[in-house]
Amino acid sequence: MKLTxxxxxxxxxxxxxxxxxxxAFHKLGNTVIIGGRRKQLLEQVTAANPGMGAIAFDVSDPASIDVAAAELMARYPGLNVLINNAGIMPFDDAGAKMDDSVSRSILDTNLLGPIRLSSALIEQLKRQPSATIIHNTSVLAYVPLAVTAVYSASKAxxxxxxxxxxFMLRNTGVRVQEIAPPWVDTDLVKKxxxxxxxxxxxxxxxxLTKLAGDDEEIIVDAIKPMRANPGQGEHALVNGFNEALIANPIPM
Incomplete structure (x- = not known):
């Protein structure tokens, strides 16, 4: 995608x-609008970045998505990039009784949220000369982390x-790219x-360097071996990955 x-x-x-x-996109001179549930945090970020816009909405709520999409299209008719980044990552135990409300919340946020928001904005994006949808998934889409089973499944x-x-947008001006982060030191788990x-x-x-190209998947070099899923050998890879993390757990 173009970066400016x-x-x-x-x-x-x-x-x-x-x-x-x-x-990062704001510093490059783009018009950037952030979305999130907590108005106070949105105000803090926009105050720290003069010129950045914000819309308060809940990506897990279909009605809230519709309202936000209508506001976006009205206020920003030139909107041409959607980055589906919002996500939650509760720990769980697929070997025990699961909390259905938590599982539904993960799927509503991580999977149905991007699907619904993309759907709400797709005709707006098609009207632009050039547009991009970016989905932020995870390396866990390829190699699941057993203690975040539903999160991993949502990203897959x-x-x-x-x-x-x-594929469905192949004959339009809308490109679809995917960012698949490794474990990044943020508060998603515990910084x-x-x-x-x-x-x-x-x-x-x-x-950002890789986004400037035409790659469909944006994979940082550190996780390329994990992205190279070994097909029928994936079970040994997944088991070894999870055994290593059990031996040296992620901070919770």
């Missing part, structure tokens, strides 16, 4: 990867959806300075 002269809406833009991407599903959406987590600034710098 865009009007960009990014969900989950008040913290972590979302805020960092929003601020979003990866699959992105491939179908890309801890763990050396296994990629520093946020390094992740953003490499991601």
């Amino acid at each position: 002269d865009n009007t960009i809406f990014i969900t989950g833009g008040t913290s972590g990867i979302g805020r960092a991407l929003a601020e 599903a979003l990866h699959s959806y992105a491939m179908s959406q890309r 801890s300075g763990d050396p296994r987590a990629m520093p946020l600034d390094a992740f953003i710098a490499e991601t």
Whole structure:
């Protein structure tokens, strides 16, 4: 995608990867609008970045998405980039009784939110000379983390959806790209300075460099081996990955 002269809406833009991407695109001179549930946090981010816009909405609520989409199209007729970044990552235990309300919340936020928001804005994006939808998935879309089973599954599903959406938009001016982050040191899990987590600034710098190209998937070099899923050998990879994390747990 082009990195300048865009009007960009990014969900989950008040913290972590979302805020960092929003601020990076803002510094490049793009018109950036962030979306999130907490109005106070939206105001803090926009105050720190004069000229950045904000819309308060709940990506897990279909009615809230419709209202936000209508406001976006009215206020920003040049909107040409949607970054579906908002996500939640509760820990769970697929080997025990699951909390259905938590599972539904994850799927409503991580999977149905991007599907619904893309649907609400797709005709607006098609009207632009050039437009991009970016889905923020995860390396866990390819190699699930067993202690976040529903989160991992939601990202695998979003990866699959992105491939179908890309195909269906192939004859339009709308491109579909996917960012699949590794473990980045943000508050999505717990910002801890763990050396296994990629520093946020390094992740953003490499991601922006790769976004400037035509790659359908934006994969930082550190996770290329995990993206190269070994097909029928994936079970040994997944088991080994999770056994290593059980031996040295992620901070919770």
